[in-house]
Amino acid sequence: MSRTVAARADDLFQIIGPYFLIGLLLITWEMTARAKLIDPFLLPVFTDVLWRIITDLISGELARGIFFTMARTVISFAIASVVGIAIGVGISRIRFLKWFMDPIVFIGLPMPKIALLPVFMIWFGLFDSSKIAMTAFSASFQIIVTVWMGADSVQKELIWSARSLGAKPHLIPLEIIIPATLPRILTALQIALPICLIVELVTEFVMGGTGLGAIMLQASRNADSLGVFAGIFEIGLLGILLIRTLEIVRRRLLVWHQEESKPE
Amino acid sequence: MLVRYLPILILAFIWEGVTRFWAVPDYLLPSLSSIFGAFIELAADDLWFHLSRSISRGGIALGSAIVIGITLGVLMAQIRSVRILFKPFVQLFYPMPKSALIPIAIVWFGLGDVSKVVLIFIGSLLPIVVSSFNSARGVDEVLVWSARGLGANNREVLWEVILPAALPEILAGVRVALAISFILMVSAELIIGNDGIGFVISSLGETGYYQGMWVGIIVISAVGFFADRLYVLGMRRILVWQESGA
Numbered sequence: 001m002s003r004t005v006a007a008r009a010d011d012l013f014q015i016i017g018p019y020f021l022i023g024l025l026l027i028t029w030e031m032t033a034r035a036k037l038i039d040p041f042l043l044p045v046f047t048d049v050l051w052r053i054i055t056d057l058i059s060g061e062l063a064r065g066i067f068f069t070m071a072r073t074v075i076s077f078a079i080a081s082v083v084g085i086a087i088g089v090g091i092s093r094i095r096f097l098k099w100f101m102d103p104i105v106f107i108g109l110p111m112p113k114i115a116l117l118p119v120f121m122i123w124f125g126l127f128d129s130s131k132i133a134m135t136a137f138s139a140s141f142q143i144i145v146t147v148w149m150g151a152d153s154v155q156k157e158l159i160w161s162a163r164s165l166g167a168k169p170h171l172i173p174l175e176i177i178i179p180a181t182l183p184r185i186l187t188a189l190q191i192a193l194p195i196c197l198i199v200e201l202v203t204e205f206v207m208g209g210t211g212l213g214a215i216m217l218q219a220s221r222n223a224d225s226l227g228v229f230a231g232i233f234e235i236g237l238l239g240i241l242l243i244r245t246l247e248i249v250r251r252r253l254l255v256w257h258q259e260e261s262k263p264e
Numbered sequence: 265m266l267v268r269y270l271p272i273l274i275l276a277f278i279w280e281g282v283t284r285f286w287a288v289p290d291y292l293l294p295s296l297s298s299i300f301g302a303f304i305e306l307a308a309d310d311l312w313f314h315l316s317r318s319i320s321r322g323g324i325a326l327g328s329a330i331v332i333g334i335t336l337g338v339l340m341a342q343i344r345s346v347r348i349l350f351k352p353f354v355q356l357f358y359p360m361p362k363s364a365l366i367p368i369a370i371v372w373f374g375l376g377d378v379s380k381v382v383l384i385f386i387g388s389l390l391p392i393v394v395s396s397f398n399s400a401r402g403v404d405e406v407l408v409w410s411a412r413g414l415g416a417n418n419r420e421v422l423w424e425v426i427l428p429a430a431l432p433e434i435l436a437g438v439r440v441a442l443a444i445s446f447i448l449m450v451s452a453e454l455i456i457g458n459d460g461i462g463f464v465i466s467s468l469g470e471t472g473y474y475q476g477m478w479v480g481i482i483v484i485s486a487v488g489f490f491a492d493r494l495y496v497l498g499m500r501r502i503l504v505w506q507e508s509g510a
Contacts, residue, residue, distance in 0.1 A: 018349075042372060110488045114451050115450050115485065198362060202454070205366060232364050235364040240360070243359040244359070
C-alpha cells in the first residue's frame with residue numbers, strides 16, 4: 001500500500017510534534033544565553049544549569065534537599081488526609097458535628113490559609129512543626145469538603161443492605177462509606193497534594209532551614225542564579241514524581257471501580 | 265441564617281473569653297475586641313489602599329488567565345496540531361508547584377507589580393487550561409454528530425455545542441484557579457512585599473503590632489470568602505439551564 005507524502009509528513013509531525021515546542025524553547029534559551037543577549041545573571045546557560053543539577057546530585061546536596069522537602073510534604077499530606085477524611089465522614093454521619101462544622105468549613109475553604117503563616121510561626125516555632133502544621137492545615141479543608149459531599153451521596157440502599165446483613169454500626173463508615181466514596185476521596189487528595197507542595201515551598205521561602213525551597217532561597221540571596229534555576233527544575237521534578245505516584249495509586253485502588261473499566 | 269452561623273459566633277465568644285480571662289499575651293492571640301479596634305484604626309489609615317492593590321493584581325492576573333486558559337484548552341481539544349504541540353508543555357508544567365517561581369520572578373521582574381501578576385497568572389492558568397481541555401475533549405460525540413447532521417458548521421459546533429456542554433467543568437476549573445490565585449497572591453506579598461494585604465500581615469507582624477496583623481488575616485479571608493461566594497452565585501446563574509444545576 002503506497003502512502004501519500006502528506007500522510008508521511010503527518011506521521012513525522014506526530015512523532016516530533018510533542019518535543020517541538022519544548023525543544024525550540026530550550027535551544028532558544030541555550031543560544032540567547034550563550035550569545036550573552038541576556039544578562040547571564042537573569043538567564044544562565046541551560047547546559048550550565050543541567051551541569052549544576054548533576055553536580056548537586058553527585059555531592060548529595062540534591063538528595064538531602066529532596067528528602068527534607070518531600071518528607072515534610074508527605075507528612076503534612078498524610079495528616080491532612082487522615083484528619084480530612086475522618087472529619088468529612090464524621091460530618092456526614094453525626095448531626096451535631098455537621099451543625100458545628102458546616103459554617104466553619106464554608107468560611108475556611110475559600111480563605112487563603114497561607115495568610116496565617118506568621119501566626120503559625122509564632123505558635124509552632126521556625127522549624128519543621130510549623131511548616132508541617134501550616135501545610136496540613138492549608139490542604140485539609142479541601143479534603144473535608146470533598147469527602148463530606150462524597151459520603152453524603154453514598155446510596156442509602158448500600159448502608160441499609162449492610163445493616164440488614166448484620167454489619168456492626170460502628171464498622172459502617174470503614175466498611176461501606178469509605179470504599180463507596182473512594183473515587184471522591186482520591187479526587188480530593190489529588191487537589192490537596194499540589195496545594196501541599198505550593199504551601200510547603202512558601203514556608204521554606206519564608207522560614208529558611210532545610211529543603212529545596214530553602215536551598216533556592218539561599219541561592220537567590222547569594223545572587224547564585226544557577227542555583228535558583230537548578231532549584232526550579234529540581235522542585236518541578238519532585239512535583240511530577242509525587243503527583244504521578246498519586247495517579248498510580250488511584251489506578252491501583254480503583255481497579256474494581258467502573259471508572260477504570262470505562263473505555264478511553 | 266443566624267442558627268446556621270451560630271457556631272462561628274460561639275467560637276468568637278470563646279476566643280474573646282479565653283484571651284481576656286487568661287490574659288493571653290498579644291503575640292500568641294490578641295483578643296477579638298482589640299483586633300476590631302485595630303481594624304477601625306487601620307481602616308482610617310491605608311488598609312483600603314493595600315486591599316485594592318492586592319485585588320487589582322489578583323484580578324488582572326486571574327482575568328487574563330481565564331481568557332487565555334480557556335482559549336488554549338479548547339483549541340487543544342479541537343485542533344490536533346495544537347494538541348500535539350502544547351500537551352507535553354502542559355503536562356510538564358501542571359504538576360510543578362508554582363510558588364517555586366517566586367525567586368525567579370523577583371530576579372526577572374523586580375519587586376513591583378509585574379512579578380506578582382506574572383506569578384498569579386501562571387499559577388491560575390494551568391488548572392484552567394487542563395479543565396477546559398478535559399471537558400471540551402469529553403463532550404459527548406453524539407451531540408456533535410447530531411449538530412453536524414442538522415447542518416451546523418465548525419464554528420457553530422464550537423459555540424453552540426462544545427462550549428455549552430463543557431461549561432460546567434470549565435467553570436469548576438476556574439473556581440480552583442480562583443483559590444490558587446489567592447494563595448499565590450498572599451504568598452508573593454508575604455515574601456516580596458512592599459504593598460498589599462500580605463505585606464500588611466508580614467510587616468505588622470514583624471513590628472509586633474499583632475492586632476494589625478490579625479486585621480490583615482481576617483480581611484483577606486473575608487475577601488477570599490466573598491469572592492468565592494460571588495463566583496458560585498454567578499456560576500449558578502450561568503448554568504441555570506443545566507438539568508442538574510451547578
